[in-house]
Structure formats: structure tokens, C-alpha cells
Amino acid sequence: MDASIFFVIVGAVAVAAVARWRGWPAPLLVTVVALAASFIPIVPNIVIDGHVLLNLVLPPLLYSAALDVSFVSFARAMPQIRRLGVGLVVATTMIVGLVAYLLLPELGVFGALLLGAIVAPPDAVSAAAIGRKLGLPRRIMTVLSGESLINDATSLTLYRVFAAAVVVGPTAFHIWSTVGQFVLAVVVGVLIGVVFGLGMHQLRMRSDDAVINGTVGLLAPFGAYAIAEQLGGSGVISVVAMGLFVGFNAPRTSYTTRQQEAPLWLSADFLLESFVFAYIGLQLPRVIGDLADGEVGPVIVLSIVVLLVVLVVRPLFVYPASVWGQWWTRLKLRRWQRRRESGVSEAIAERRGRHPLTEEQLRQQLAETKLSWRDNAVISWAGMRGVVTLATALAAADLARIGDQASHAIVVVAFVVTVGTLLLQGLTLPWLIKALGVVDGREAAQDARQLAAVRVRSREVGKAYLRDMRKQWATQHGEESLKTFDAFAKRLIRVETDAETSQIDLTPRPSYEQFMTMSKGWLSVRRQLLLTERDAGNLSEEVMHELVTAMDAEELALDTRAATRPQSRV
Structure with missing residues (x-):
């Protein structure tokens, strides 16, 4: 390992430790300190390949986050998670792509859409790290964490599609092919994740050796991610499915496994999160310095506009989507009532050998996690970007046929959006939560x-x-x-x-x-x-x-x- 990376890790951990000691949000402080340190000449300029960063950092962070998510709450909030994790990512990609193409036509249509896919997904690390520190209610944290666990799969699928279109040409893009790739990514990812989850669970049930269980637990996310990606699936979905399965069944295993697993993942998360946020802060001056003289103005303007678009699109999507979700639930309930009155529901249940659902049972199945307008305001403002945006931007810069100007623009915009959302939203989120009174005793x-x-x-x-x-x-x-x-x-x-x-x-x-x-x-x-x-x-x-x-x-x-x-x- 490069010595400079070691010193960055040590410095990031030291700053994060001070933040924890003082009760401050560690991701924000690490990013700010790293950003300030990046202007000091003696601070090393480290560059990590985007694919390496994605493959080494994302699997353990996603797995750890999935272990902590309540599967029951996740399943109940799935309609909201699905709308934000898929619908909002697609909407953000398209709107950012349109704006980017109008402001900087040199990107090309698919280069602009590629940029949209890069900046679209809020980050699992940011949501979990900052949300935990702020003491957000579980109903909000479940939606934010669930969204950040699956939106990476949507974003990375779109990224692959638009990257292929940039390299091969427009003929590589077909809307139904994109939908097919996404469905394949989800199905294969879930299957691989469940297989790995079953294997992990069986090992934990049969072995009381906490050291072996912990070691295999550290390695398994990388295996699930790599195999799923190799088979055309989503490594993100695979790791998330594995984490949800293992976490849900964790209480059935020996207590020694649980007691060793918790501090192990807390330490791993602390180390990886500290490094990721430090790396984000250190890179911004470098990527801006890579711009040619004539590129600085247009790219900076594009970066600020895209940042504003990302901030505005989210609430414009969240509130109508919440209203639509409640309306859709009432519509399904009315349909069930009409089918019940006509006797169709009873006939279907009888053919399946089941008892017909009561109205209360159906309400429980259809009911989403109830969120107030205040809850949705917090969700709208908790869209911090992070490691996926950073890594995919660095990977996109290496694409053939994209051109130096386009690659520099994509990297700069991605870093500005990442740092901007982390600082702007992260610093003001505590005030917003307090002003709205979201944290209550319910x-x-x-x-x-x-x-x-x-x-x-x-x-x-x-x-x-x-x-x-x-x-x-x-x-x-x-x-x-x-x-x-x-x-x-x-x-x-x-x-x-x-x-x-x-x-x-x-x-x-x-x-x-x-x-x-x-x-x-x-x-x-x-x-x-x-x-x-x-x-x-x-x-x-x-x-x-x-x-x-x-x-x-x-x-x-x-x-x-x-x-x-x-x-x-x-």
C-alpha cells in the first residue's frame, strides 16, 4: 500500500475520532478538514481507480448497512423505497442529463445522461452515518437506508448502459434492453445474495467459532458482489439481499457470533467511512486543476446548476410520490372490496386453499409506513451523495471516445455535487429536524x-x-x-x-x-x-x-x- 494512503487513513480516523468525542457528525468534519488540507502543498495527491474504489469499499459498507436494517420495516416500506430507489434515480438521471446537454453540448446526449446516472443516487454511507448521529426516527431511517441500498443498483445499471452507448455509439442503447438489463440485474443479484446468505446462515448455525464466522463474514460480501457482477447481475442487490437475510436470522445463531460481529463491523465501517469522506475532500482541488483554462467557467457553471437541480428534483418527486402511494393503496382496497362483494375474492382464496383476507388484514398488507409532510421534508433534504458518485465518476473518466473535456467535466460536476450535498444538506439537516420537530416520543x-x-x-x-x-x-x-x-x-x-x-x-x-x-x-x-x-x-x-x-x-x-x-x- 502507498504510504500516502496510509497517512490519509490515519489522519481521517483521527479527525473522525475527535468528531465522535465532541459529538459532531464525523462524515462532515472529515470532509471539511480534508478539503482544507488539500490546499496544503505537502499533503499527498492520491488517485485511486474508480473501479477499485467501488469494488473494495462498496461491498462491506452495503453489507454492514443491510445487517442493521430491520427486514420487517424494510418490507413494509418497500413501496416508498422502490419509488425513491428506482423512480427518483431514473427521473434525476433524465433531468440532469437534459440540463447538462443544454449547458454543455460537448458532452453529447449519452455523455450527459451518463453524468445524470453518476450524480443520481444518494449514498448509503452518508444516509446511515449522518442519520444515526442526528437520531432520526426509524420510520425515516428505514426509508432513507432502504433507498440508499437499492438506488445504487439502478444507478450502476444506467451507468453501464450509457457508458456502452458512449463507447460503442447510439446503436448500443435500446429502452427495452435497458429494462431487461435492470430486471436481469435484480433477479440475478437477489438469487446470488440469497445463496450467499443461506450459506452464511448455515455456517453460523453450525459453528460456534466466532473468529471463523467473523472472518467469513468479512470476505462474503466481496464474493457475492464479484460473482453477481460476473453473471450480469447487480453486485449491490446481491450484497444487500445477503445482508438482509443474515441480519434477519442473526438472533437464531449463537450469542458469541453476534457479540463479536457487532464491534467488528462498527470498526470496519468507521475505518472505511473515514477514508471515503477524506478521499472525497482531498480530490476536489485536483479535479478542478485538471481543467483547461477555457473549460473552467462553463464546467463550474454546469456544476452549480446540476447541484441545484439535484437539490430541487428530490422534493419535487418525494411529495407527489407520497400522495400517489396513498392514493394507490386506497384504490387497491376499493378494488378488493368490490371483488369481495361479488364473491371473487372468496373463490380465489378457496382455490388456493386459504382463508379469505379480512379487511384489517388487507390494510396491514397494503399499508405503507405513514409519513407526515414533515417526515417527507427531511427525506427530501437527506440526499447526500458519496462513494458511488465518486467512484463511477472516476471510472467514467477512463472511458474511450468520451474526450478529455467531457471526462474532466463529469469528474468535476460529480465532485462538486458530492461535496456540495454533504456540506449543504449535512450541515443544515440538524436545524431542519429540530425546526420541524420530527424527533418525537411516539x-x-x-x-x-x-x-x-x-x-x-x-x-x-x-x-x-x-x-x-x-x-x-x-x-x-x-x-x-x-x-x-x-x-x-x-x-x-x-x-x-x-x-x-x-x-x-x-x-x-x-x-x-x-x-x-x-x-x-x-x-x-x-x-x-x-x-x-x-x-x-x-x-x-x-x-x-x-x-x-x-x-x-x-x-x-x-x-x-x-x-x-x-x-x-x-
Whole structure:
């Protein structure tokens, strides 16, 4: 590795660490410091091939982001995610392409559309990193994270199509061929991602070696991405599908895998995000310096106009799309009601061997995540660009037949849009959230209700488990030992206060093996209840993960006690 890259990484990590310590948004501070440092003569000028940057940085960042996304919330918000991740990217590409061609005809039609595809997708890194720091509600974060996970696939598909048209000529472009490429990219990407996800899940279920599981987890995103791309699919979709599958099934694996995986990916994300945002800031003066004297004015004007277009197109799309989504939901519900009145719905359900859906069940299936105009305002202003825009712009500069002026213009515009959205939107987003009052107590109150309800059900399930264990205990140790069992069972369900439980006479005391068996069984049935409640839609995935993390800590304490006192008795 070039020594200059090492020093950039070290500097970026140091700045990001200061930002975390002070409670500031690390991506913004790293970008600003790198931008300022780029004007210092002794700062190294590093250049990384766009394809290398895309292949090395994007897979792990996408995979890590997908692991943290609630699959249930993602599926429910899919209509909104699909509109933003596909529809908005296509709309932005076309509008930016038209504007770019009118302002700089030297780009050519497909060169202008190529530029549009490059600047169209908001970045997964930016959305997740800044959104987490700002404490955005989950309903907004799910849409933003979901959009940024799939819009890269749309953008990269359009990029490939328009890049081929630039190199080969207009005959390479056909609208139906573009649609076919996108469908193929999605289908192949999903299939490869699910295959890798199944493989990862089976490994994690059968192996308790957290080191092996973590190492394979670090390598798998690169494999899924590369194989999908090689087969004509979307590496982005493949990695996202794999991450969603593994993340959804993570609570079924051993607690040691989960406990090692979390800090591992936090560190990887921190390192990669710091480097990416530093690299973005360092490159802007260089790419502007590559412009010839006569190119500076027109390209700077084009960059500012495209930045404004990107900022304006998003809210102009978000609000009508939200209204259309609600109207479409009501239309489907009215159609179902007419079919029900005519008996068609019942006949179809009977042929399929299912019970007809009730109106409430259908509403739950059709209902999108409800977003207010304030929520949509935040979504409209959270369109920061990042690593995909940066990498594809650098890759486009190497295309044959595009010309020096066009390639320089594309790179400069991409960097201006990336840095401009990061600084302009990133710096003002906290003010906007505070002014609109988006962060409220609704989610906290809902979480508290779910938590109270699941604790009641957890105690019921735990008591049922203890009743079964009590019968086994009586069979194995005799009726006279049930006093000991009952006393220990009370400790598990915490009927008494701590002061009272500490004075319970466990005579005769259970062996340590009996203590471990009962305690781990108690944790297992409660953990299984959480999965059941999540799958039934009674418990949000975020609350479930918090409870699973607490149970993992309990199990770690049990195993630590077993390792340090193997011969002890309770």
C-alpha cells in the first residue's frame, strides 16, 4: 500500500475520532478538514481507480448497512423505497442529463445522461452515518437506508448502459434492453445474495467459532458482489439481499457470533467511512486543476446548476410520490372490496386453499409506513451523495471516445455535487429536524408498550418451561428436592426483590450443571418467544434486538462463570 494512503487513513480516523468525542457528525468534519488540507502543498495527491474504489469499499459498507436494517420495516416500506430507489434515480438521471446537454453540448446526449446516472443516487454511507448521529426516527431511517441500498443498483445499471452507448455509439442503447438489463440485474443479484446468505446462515448455525464466522463474514460480501457482477447481475442487490437475510436470522445463531460481529463491523465501517469522506475532500482541488483554462467557467457553471437541480428534483418527486402511494393503496382496497362483494375474492382464496383476507388484514398488507409532510421534508433534504458518485465518476473518466473535456467535466460536476450535498444538506439537516420537530416520543412510547407486553408473555413462557422442568426434576431427584427447584425458579423469574432472593436457602444446592441447564433453557425459550413475536408482527425488530442483546449478556455471564469456576455449585 502507498504510504500516502496510509497517512490519509490515519489522519481521517483521527479527525473522525475527535468528531465522535465532541459529538459532531464525523462524515462532515472529515470532509471539511480534508478539503482544507488539500490546499496544503505537502499533503499527498492520491488517485485511486474508480473501479477499485467501488469494488473494495462498496461491498462491506452495503453489507454492514443491510445487517442493521430491520427486514420487517424494510418490507413494509418497500413501496416508498422502490419509488425513491428506482423512480427518483431514473427521473434525476433524465433531468440532469437534459440540463447538462443544454449547458454543455460537448458532452453529447449519452455523455450527459451518463453524468445524470453518476450524480443520481444518494449514498448509503452518508444516509446511515449522518442519520444515526442526528437520531432520526426509524420510520425515516428505514426509508432513507432502504433507498440508499437499492438506488445504487439502478444507478450502476444506467451507468453501464450509457457508458456502452458512449463507447460503442447510439446503436448500443435500446429502452427495452435497458429494462431487461435492470430486471436481469435484480433477479440475478437477489438469487446470488440469497445463496450467499443461506450459506452464511448455515455456517453460523453450525459453528460456534466466532473468529471463523467473523472472518467469513468479512470476505462474503466481496464474493457475492464479484460473482453477481460476473453473471450480469447487480453486485449491490446481491450484497444487500445477503445482508438482509443474515441480519434477519442473526438472533437464531449463537450469542458469541453476534457479540463479536457487532464491534467488528462498527470498526470496519468507521475505518472505511473515514477514508471515503477524506478521499472525497482531498480530490476536489485536483479535479478542478485538471481543467483547461477555457473549460473552467462553463464546467463550474454546469456544476452549480446540476447541484441545484439535484437539490430541487428530490422534493419535487418525494411529495407527489407520497400522495400517489396513498392514493394507490386506497384504490387497491376499493378494488378488493368490490371483488369481495361479488364473491371473487372468496373463490380465489378457496382455490388456493386459504382463508379469505379480512379487511384489517388487507390494510396491514397494503399499508405503507405513514409519513407526515414533515417526515417527507427531511427525506427530501437527506440526499447526500458519496462513494458511488465518486467512484463511477472516476471510472467514467477512463472511458474511450468520451474526450478529455467531457471526462474532466463529469469528474468535476460529480465532485462538486458530492461535496456540495454533504456540506449543504449535512450541515443544515440538524436545524431542519429540530425546526420541524420530527424527533418525537411516539416511537419511544410504542417501544415501551411493546416491551411491557412482551415481558408479560416472556414470563408466561418462562413459567411454562419451569413447570416442565419441575416435572423432570421431580423424576430425576425425587419430590423432596422440589423445594430447592422452586427456590431457584423464583430467582430466575425474579418474583422477590434482590434482598429477598439473596437469602433463599438452596438446600440441597443444585449442581453447577443443573444450574447451567436450567438457566440456559430459561434464556432459550424467552429468546424464541421474541422471534415468534417479531415474525407475528407484535414486536418491532429494533426492540427485539435490544432484548436479544441483553439476553446475550446474561448468557455470556453464565459461560464466564462456568469458565472461571468449573467445579462450583450455585
